[in-house]
Amino acid sequence: GENVEQHPSTLSVQEGDSAVIKCTYSDSASNYFPWYKQELGKRPQLIIDIRSNVGEKKDQRIAVTLNKTAKHFSLHITETQPEDSAVYFCAASNSGNQFYFGTGTSLTVIP
Amino acid sequence: ETGVTQTPRHLVMGMTNKKSLKCEQHLGHNAMYWYKQSAKKPLELMFVYNFKEQTENNSVPSRFSPECPNSSHLFLHLHTLQPEDSALYLCASSQERAANTGELFFGEGSRLTVL
Numbered sequence: 001g002e003n004v005e006q007h008p009s010t011l012s013v014q015e016g017d018s019a020v021i022k023c024t025y026s027d028s029a030s031n032y033f034p035w036y037k038q039e040l041g042k043r044p045q046l047i048i049d050i051r052s053n054v055g056e057k058k059d060q061r062i063a064v065t066l067n068k069t070a071k072h073f074s075l076h077i078t079e080t081q082p083e084d085s086a087v088y089f090c091a092a093s094n095s096g097n098q099f100y101f102g103t104g105t106s107l108t109v110i111p
Numbered sequence: 112e113t114g115v116t117q118t119p120r121h122l123v124m125g126m127t128n129k130k131s132l133k134c135e136q137h138l139g140h141n142a143m144y145w146y147k148q149s150a151k152k153p154l155e156l157m158f159v160y161n162f163k164e165q166t167e168n169n170s171v172p173s174r175f176s177p178e179c180p181n182s183s184h185l186f187l188h189l190h191t192l193q194p195e196d197s198a199l200y201l202c203a204s205s206q207e208r209a210a211n212t213g214e215l216f217f218g219e220g221s222r223l224t225v226l
Contacts, residue, residue, distance in 0.1 A: 004153065034214070036215075041219075042219065043115075043218060046215070091154075098156065098159075100153070103151060103152060103153050104153075
């Protein structure tokens with residue numbers, strides 16, 4: 001089955017700096033890669049996603065890149081703000097209802 | 112109320128108790144899921160239901176028993192649990208094929224503690 005690895009497990013950045021979280025996957029059939037944000041005590045929520053026919057996608061301060069050859073994808077947050085502090089999860093899916101999640105990255109943005 | 116709601120939010124039970132977690136979605140989705148979230152581990156898929164039919168069961172112990180009476184409601188019946196079952200149990204819903212439509216909608220979770 002699919003194996004998704006996520007790094008780093010914790011990340012602290014100064015407000016205004018950029019944050020990058022990286023994930024790798026093992027199954028070349030995976031074709032959909034969402035990112036979820038989970039604030040403390042709250043539910044995970046989708047923030048951005050990318051499909052295998054696209055190399056990069058951007059939505060305001062967040063962007064995701066995908067390298068299918070190397071089987072890795074990354075989340076980039078620019079101009080970080082304290083409200084970006086949360087746990088971020090990457091996931092991979094090869095269609096259907098089976099999502100494989102990473103172990104999460106706890107991001108702290110220091111004011 | 113909209114979205115995905117879970118009850119109870121917190122549950123403490125002994126190993127011999129029987130309890131149930133409830134999930135309800137008001138989004139008109141056809142697929143519902145149970146995930147287990149433990150510290151420093153990936154979200155673990157437990158069960159998936161499509162149109163009330165169970166389509167995934169990821170080798171979950173029989174002490175966890177799901178029930179999906181209709182496409183809006185999902186239950187997780189708990190019986191003779193172990194302390195290592197203590198975790199946050201998240202319910203989610205999506206259109207039939209989430210990877211095509213793009214999103215899992217999660218509930219806020221039920222925090223379970225087994226003594």
